[in-house]
């Protein structure tokens with residue numbers, strides 16, 4: 001699975017976004033180290049705090065299916081070009097590994113790949129709790 005293929009799956013997942021309040025649709029596709037892909041979309045709620053981002057939807061789906069090791073996550077939004085994960089999603093991605101790659105951009109255009117550690121340097125992890 002290359003980055004453009006993963007981005008394509010994120011773009012497909014974006015079509016399922018439930019975003020009646022922001023009208024900002026996001027899709028994500030998470031590649032596990034075992035080669036499986038879990039997709040997700042943002043799910044909004046009239047009580048805004050109940051909203052969940054596409055990245056976390058994909059990660060939570062994978063975790064609930066027994067996956068724990070992730071290679072990369074691709075993100076697609078309504079915006080042209082790159083859309084990076086929000087702070088909460090960066091923290092959740094980091095929870096599962098400093099080397100997970102984040103792929104942003106378009107399957108039929110430009111894209112960038114960056115590590116989660118670059119997106120959240122000095123991030124707080126379980127290792128900090130156990131010091």
Ligand SMILES: [Zn+2]
Nearest residue numbers: 053085086089
């Ligand atoms: Zn987010």
